[in-house]
Amino acid sequence: MAISDFYAMHSNHQTRLVLHTRASKDLVSTATAVMDLLKNVEVHAILGPQIADAAPLVIELGEKANVPVISFFPTSPTLSPIRNPYFIRAAQDDSIHDKAIASILQSFGWNEVVFVYEDTAYGNGMISSLVNSLHEHDIRVAYMSAILPSAEDFQISRELKMLMTRKNRVFVVHMTSSLGSRFFAVADKAGMMSEGYVWLITAALSNSLKAMNSEIVDSMEGVLGIRSHVPESKDLKSFNIRWKRNLHLMNPNSSVTELNIFGLWAYDTIWALAMAVERIGVTDFASVGSSRIGPRLVKEITNVKFKGLSGEFHLVNGRLKSSALEIFNVIGKGERVVGYWTPDKRLSRRLYSSSSSNELRRIIWAGDSTLTPQGSAISKLRIGIPVKVGFKEFVDMKRNVHLNETAYFGFSIDVFRAALKVLDVKNISYEFFPFMNDKGEMNGTYDDMLHQIGKEYDAVVGDTTIVANRTYYVDFTMPYSEAGVTMLVPIKHGIQRNMWIFLHPWSWDLWLAVIASFIFMGLVIRIMEQPTVNTAFTGPPNRQLGMTLWWPFAALALPERGLVVKDWSRFVLVIWIGLAVILMQIYTASLSSMLIVDQLQPSVVSVNKLRTEGYRVGHQNGSFVKDFLLNELKLSESQLIPYRTVKEYYKALSKGHKNEGVAAIFAEIPYIRVFLNKYGSKYTMAGPIYRTSGFGFAFPKGSPLVSYFSRAILKVREEGKTMDKLEEKYFGQKITSLGVAPPITPGDSRMLHASSFSGLFIIVGIATLLALVISESYIWSKPVALAKQFIIRYLSSKPSNGAELATVQSTAQVHAIENSIELEDLVGNSNQNSESISNVT
Structure with missing residues (x-):
């Protein structure tokens, strides 16, 4: 029908298609038919095959013979026209x-x-x-x-x-x-x-x-x-009428009344092939073989565009455009x-609608039902929860005997319910099932409970920590709490108030720096004041030494003008008093802080100390923290003591490791914050924080609900108000969604060091040395004179040449310069007698 209709409308075409059909029922018969068509008939193109599994073989044979294979039947998506240049899929891509x-x-x-x-x-x-x-x-x-x-x-x-x-x-x-x-x-x-x-x-x-x-x-x-x-058209209606008439004439008893999409694609493919052949021309077909005409035929077919019975026929990358x-x-x-x-x-709902409602018309589902199926045989999610003895702020339950009902609440439970309200997946119902034994206690550890996911439970909700080894058998949502494991230890006083507390504000290096500055100032003033009429620095050596050491204290206690005589000495005195005032003010403030504000320090700060001293260490019963202490921190099992409640934590820490208690308790930060909310005045977090991922909800491996609940948790946390209300409800303050608070650090953080005042000491030292050099000319005049003599001798001994003119001074001039230098030295010396001056003159 396709060939007849095409050439009825295009009677002026010089080329004609001739069909050579072969029947095939399996892979072997298909291969035989293709070989016959290629070798004996020497066809220029192959349509088919109808058997999907035979397509790779037919395409391979066609490619070797440079004969295009055009398929309008279902074929594997792995058969790509891009990788197979002689394969054309005249059907939509699956x-x-x-x-x-x-x-x-x-x-x-x-x-x-x-x-x-x-x-x-x-x-x-x-x-x-x-x-x-x-x-x-x-x-x-x-x-x-x-x-x-x-x-x-x-x-x-x-x-x-x-x-x-x-x-x-x-x-x-x-x-x-x-x-x-x-x-x-x-x-x-x-x-x-x-x-x-x-x-x-x-x-x-x-x-x-x-x-x-x-x-x-x-x-x-x-x-x-x-x-x-398939869009409706006049051509399609006319074709369907003729198709049914012809089919009835050929097979009156046929139950098939309509042609499917494959038949329409076959009809359009014939038209496309006929157009491509006409573009090549009858002369080319007569002069060259099929192997030479194949590449041109593929090119022409892919360029054909027309409106066929199935719709727009347009090949893109060797495929029918979707x-x-x-x-x-x-x-x-x-x-x-x-x-x-x-x-x-x-x-x-409608193809040519201006908007997409994302909804379909009413559907009759299997079983003649109009209700949309849930898609699962489970009507409710079975949610496992831990049975808590302590820390019931996270998960708790109360049994009402009269109503035969159990109420479940706690921070983790309410976060789950809040996430469920904003979940993208609707109509999810659930039921809580406590993980407990016949005695009403926790039926094992948290790991045991997680292993029941996919068996007894569809998910686990509670204060379950996300750790790496658990992700091998369950998937976690994103965390809804802060993360980390650290130590909980008692607080001790950082400074002992004894008779030597006045030394604590400064470190030993700062004390040495201050003492050295005292001696340095005394020496500088002694050098500057000795040649003057100031009698304080005259006398026997022991008196001068004593005055040198005593002067810095006297300058602070008795800042009189008569203490020094020279102007530059007064300048140094002002510098010294300024330095001393700054140091005294800082010392007073630091000492006051130590006496008034108590420095609190953790009693234990090093895990290594716990390990080497063999101190007893506590942890939460049934938690993964025990394995963490054994495997990661290398503590011995004899050191580890399990506890369940906040009160047990308090008693163990109060007794201490010497009285059958513990030196520290390792726990996750949310639990520690709950403890500190009640007993925070005597205890604190200490040591490094070992990172974990916080608390999360657990689901079976690969469950799509993980991504939905993770997104819902993000929404709840970003919204903020819901999480804040829940934290205040169960903890009295915001404790679980905050960032990790830094623990109290040990040591003498208020003690001052010399490095803190290095800039001040450098400025004072440089100013003092400049004053000393300017005031005492003999310190710099002698080196200047020696430098001048060296320059003169160098110039007098340098030979002259043709390239330059040198002026040699006479011996008298040299002696005159030398005498003038000596004269300056003598004038500068205030202790030289007048007889020496006249002789030089």
Whole structure:
């Protein structure tokens, strides 16, 4: 019909297509038919094959002969026209259908599916693209069920019974019509087409639904399908009338009344091939062989564009350009379109609607139900919670005997409920189940409780710490509390008030620096004042030494003008008094702080001390902290004492390690803050903080609820008010969502060191030395004179040459200069007698 219609409309074309058909039922017969067409007939193009698994072989044979293979039947997505240049897919890419399936699942809130597929190359080829598309929408493939095309009905039934034991009730089916028709017939008999089940079929089965037996279609009631949308047109209506008439003439008893999308793609492919052949021309076909014409034919086909029966025919990268998909619902022996999916607008009720409502028309689900299935056999989440003896601020429960009810509350429980309110997934119900034994106590450790996820519980909510070894068997949400493990220790007084407390404000190096500055100032004043009329620095050596050492104190106690005589000495005196005043003020302030404000210090600051001294160390009973102390901090098990309540913590720390108590308790920071809220005046955090990830909710490995709850926890924490109210409700203050507070550090943090005043000492020292040098000229005049003599001798001994002119001074001039230098030295010396001066003159 395609060839007849094309050349009826294009009678002026010089070229003509000639069909050479070969029947094939399996891989071997297909290979034989292709070899016959290539060698004996020498065809220029191959259409098909209809068998999906035979496509790789046909494409390989066509590529070796440079003959394009054009397929409008389902083929594996792994067969890419980009990697196979002689392969043309004149059908929509299946990957676009994967995205539509993911959008449908997300719109109904189903986050787990079971993928049932045909165990062939075609079926396996879709796994990767479908899983990736679902992952982008936070949807997990919980299980994959592969069914062989040759499987008997009892084998299919056995597989379906196994699927019924799983909690998942959403199935995505990817099969060809031959296997799919048998699969749904068996599923109907097994009772899996009843209420609560969800079935989605891919394009491979959806596009063949019109050609299937009406009784099989009736057993598929409630199924959702996705297929390519075929726009209505006059040409399509005219073709359908002629198709039905011709089909009736050829086979009056045929049950098939309509042509599916594969037939329409076949019709359009013939037209595209005929157009490409005409562009090449009959002369070229007559002059060259098929192997030479193949590359040109591929190029011309990919450039063909026209409006065909299936819609716009336009190849992009060797594939038919993707268009809209229609979503239909199987009802009775027919189907009803409930919506559309397009790459830009996604889900919508109407294809040409200006807005996307992301909603479909009313759907009749399996079991003739109009209620949207939950998608799981579990109506409620079974939430495991720890049984707390102490620290019930996080998790607690109270039993009402009269009403036979148990109330659950606590900070962790309320955070879970707050996250549930803002959760993206709606209609999730839950029930709490305490992890306890017959005695009403915790039935093991937290690790034991987490191992029950996937068995007894669907999740665990409580003060469960996120640690690396636990992530091997469960998945955690993001933390809802602060993180870290550290020590809780008693506080001791940092400074003992004894007779030597006045020495504590300054460190030993600062004391030495101050004493050295005293001596330095005394020496400087002694040097500057000795040649003057100041009699304080005259006399025997022991008197001068005593005055040198006593002068800095006298300057502070008796700052009289007569203490020094020279002006530069007074300048140094002012500098010294300024330095002394600054030091005295700082010393007074530091000493006052030590006497008034008590310096509190942790009694233990080093884990190494706990280890070497063998001190007893406490930890919370059943917590992972015990393993952390043994494996990471290398403490011996004989040192470790378990405790359960805040009161037990207090008693153990109050007794101390010498009285059957403990020297320190290792715990997570939220627990320590609860303790400090009650007994904070005598205890503190100390030592390094060992990082953990805080408290989180635990779910089975790979559960999609993890990402939803993590996002919900973020919303609750960012909103702030809810978390603040919960913290004030259970703890009286904000303690768990704050950053980690720094513990009290040991040592003499208020003691001052010489390095703190190095700048001041440098400035005072430089100013004093400058005053000394300027005041005492003999310190610098003699070196200046020696320098001058050296320069003169150097100039007088330097020989002259032709390149320069040297003026040699006479001997008399040299003696005159030398005499003048000596004269200056003598004048500068105030103790020289007048007789010496006249002789020099």
